[in-house]
Amino acid sequence: MTILIILAVVAVLALWVISIQRSLVSEDEKCQNAMSQIGVQQSSRWDALTALAELTKSYNEHEYNALRDIIAARSGISRNSTAAEADAQEDMLNQVISRINVVAEQYPELKANENYAKTMDSVNVYENQVRMSRMVYNDSVTIYNRKVRSFPDSIVASMLHFDTKDYLKVEAQKTAMPSMKI
Numbered sequence: 001m002t003i004l005i006i007l008a009v010v011a012v013l014a015l016w017v018i019s020i021q022r023s024l025v026s027e028d029e030k031c032q033n034a035m036s037q038i039g040v041q042q043s044s045r046w047d048a049l050t051a052l053a054e055l056t057k058s059y060n061e062h063e064y065n066a067l068r069d070i071i072a073a074r075s076g077i078s079r080n081s082t083a084a085e086a087d088a089q090e091d092m093l094n095q096v097i098s099r100i101n102v103v104a105e106q107y108p109e110l111k112a113n114e115n116y117a118k119t120m121d122s123v124n125v126y127e128n129q130v131r132m133s134r135m136v137y138n139d140s141v142t143i144y145n146r147k148v149r150s151f152p153d154s155i156v157a158s159m160l161h162f163d164t165k166d167y168l169k170v171e172a173q174k175t176a177m178p179s180m181k182i
Contacts, residue, residue, distance in 0.1 A: 020156040027144040031165055032079035034137035038086055038168075039077030041133050042093065045126035046074055049096050051119050056100060059107040063099060070096050083166040086137075090130070090168075097123065134168050141165045 053067040070092060077086050104111040111117075145164045148157040156162075 017156050017159075020153050021160055024144075024147055024153070024157055024160070024162045027140070027147055028162065030140045031137065031144050034133065034140045035077065035081055035086065036079035037133040038130060038137060039079075039081065041126055041130040042077055042086075042089055045093055045123060045130060046071065048119055048123045048126060049093065049100065052100050052116065052123065053096070055110065055113060055116050055119070056103045059110050060103050063103045067096055067099055070099075083137075083141075083168045086134075087169050138167050141167055 049067075050071055053064060053071060056067065057064040074089060074092055075085070077089055104116065147153050148162050148164050
């Protein structure tokens, strides 16, 4: 009889561990999928920025070469990328956008170009999609980290080497309250 009770307890514990492991894997997959979506959106944004860089070529060869070099230095974001890698790519994207905006300010005829306007609109659409994907990723990380850190799931997470994930950073200038001075 004692052996049956021990076997029943072991079976219940094994099922409990399997259940928690599956739950952790599911949440980890959601985080990886969310990171992959960021990569897809950023890739589309890079494509649009490459088109904008090509438009600047006839206006300012030096800026075009600088933009081309930055764009060439990019690396793709995949489902296995870290938050730091995604943030680094976002910083590079913002650097390219800033430089393109400077060129457009210097050359009003570029800013008035219909292709420039359409491509810039698509950059803005992709930027909003990246922003939404980043929110989904951070939400997924919150749920995953909560499971990894909460008792008793933390015991199984520790045994199976499920570690907490980093959040994507929030840009300081986007969190500050905008000035309302006129």
